[in-house]
Amino acid sequence: MIDSAEEAFEDDFNQALSSCLRKQSDLLPGNNSGLQNLLASYQQTTVMAKLQSIPSYQATLLLTEYNLMLGDTGPLPMHLRHHLASRAFKESGKFKEFSDETRKLKNFEKCVALQRVDKIMAEKPWAVNKYHIEELRLVNLSLSEIVHALLIMAHTHSILGIEKTLHIAEKDVTRRRKPGQIRTCVDRTENLNKADGEEYWEESPLVCDQLQGLSCERYWDECGFSVLNFLHEDASCVIDNRFSSAQNLINGNKNTSKFLQAVWRYSQVLLGFSLDDYENELIDKVLDKSQKEIIYNICIKQFNNKETFPLKKVSLETVVTVQEARLQAEIVILLPPLNRFLNS
Numbered sequence: 647m648i649d650s651a652e653e654a655f656e657d658d659f660n661q662a663l664s665s666c667l668r669k670q671s672d673l674l675p676g677n678n679s680g681l682q683n684l685l686a687s688y689q690q691t692t693v694m695a696k697l698q699s700i701p702s703y704q705a706t707l708l709l710t711e712y713n714l715m716l717g718d719t720g721p722l723p724m725h726l727r728h729h730l731a732s733r734a735f736k737e738s739g740k741f742k743e744f745s746d747e748t749r750k751l752k753n754f755e756k757c758v759a760l761q762r763v764d765k766i767m768a769e770k771p772w773a774v775n776k777y778h779i780e781e782l783r784l785v786n787l788s789l790s791e792i793v794h795a796l797l798i799m800a801h802t803h804s805i806l807g808i809e810k811t812l813h814i815a816e817k818d819v820t821r822r823r824k825p826g827q828i829r830t831c832v833d834r835t836e837n838l839n840k841a842d843g844e845e846y847w848e849e850s851p852l853v854c855d856q857l858q859g860l861s862c863e864r865y866w867d868e869c870g871f872s873v874l875n876f877l878h879e880d881a882s883c884v885i886d887n888r889f890s891s892a893q894n895l896i897n898g899n900k901n902t903s904k905f906l907q908a909v910w911r912y913s914q915v916l917l918g919f920s921l922d923d924y925e926n927e928l929i930d931k932v933l934d935k936s937q938k939e940i941i942y943n944i945c946i947k948q949f950n951n952k953e954t955f956p957l958k959k960v961s962l963e964t965v966v967t968v969q970e971a972r973l974q975a976e977i978v979i980l981l982p983p984l985n986r987f988l989n990s
Contacts, residue, residue, distance in 0.1 A: 666705035706891040713884045722794040759785045768949045772918040779987040793877045800976040804969040892970035908932035913971035944968045
């Protein structure tokens with residue numbers, strides 16, 4: 647299905663990525679012209695360049711982007727899709743920051759309502775409820791458009807999270823390597839073992855009662871997929887494939903699998919999900935306090951605070967694992983409110 651795309655980009659694109667895309671080509675619509683444009687545009691992005699060492703994950707990102715953003719792959723109008731995915735939309739904390747051009751957009755009130763929900767999803771995803779869905783319906787977004795928009799938001803959060811974390815990590819490494827330079831970003835992990843026992847991050851899970859105590863992965867497997875499949879069939883298959891790819895990344899190397907499993911589970915603890923005794927034991931055994939702080943910074947703090955934060959050496963796989971755990975959590979948290987709205 648994607649042979650023509652391969653031929654067009656075989657000189658520029660990693661053959662491993664082409665192979666991964668071929669294996670997942672059943673998730674693509676029949677017309678692949680949009681995929682060719684997507685491949686061309688992504689060659690220029692920093693995120694995709696940084697992810698070349700894990701082509702299977704690159705492929706799932708491209709497939710997600712293709713199915714959510716291009717062509718006749720969903721009900722949301724194209725201008726709203728791109729507005730949702732824009733960096734300006736993500737970083738605009740106040741409605742007055744919309745540009746004059748944006749204010750002239752058709753259905754501007756939809757943009758305002760969507761931004762309000764996007765801000766909640768980014769900063770406190772566990773707080774999204776049925777009333778936020780009702781608010782989006784009041785601005786004449788159909789339920790299918792709402793689902794499409796929410797998936798774009800969650801996907802974009804994960805991409806921006808990876809991009810921002812890698813940027814901060816690179817700046818931190820550069821700062822430490824420059825001789826004679828005064829450090830302006832204090833490494834707070836140096837103080838974690840002080841006698842006063844001061845902690846620098848919250849470690850109190852916000853239990854998602856609406857999931858009836860199920861873990862994030864179990865909820866997705868037992869009922870989350872079927873709910874999303876009912877609401878947006880094509881997207882549910884792409885998202886499920888992406889979660890499988892994340893698990894393959896975590897379990898693909900026996901030397902790092904336990905660590906990445908602990909990273910995944912701790913990320914979802916921070917987002918409000920309960921774990922069983924084995925999973926809690928795994929976290930306590932594998933992750934020390936400084937590692938937990940790094941995960942907190944990547945998963946939570948960067949979405950709530952525009953200030954930079956220190957990062958010691960952090961692997962690309964760790965960054966991806968945290969953001970994919972967050973993506974799954976965001977999507978799973980959205981499903982009960984959507985289900986309640988359907989049944990109200």
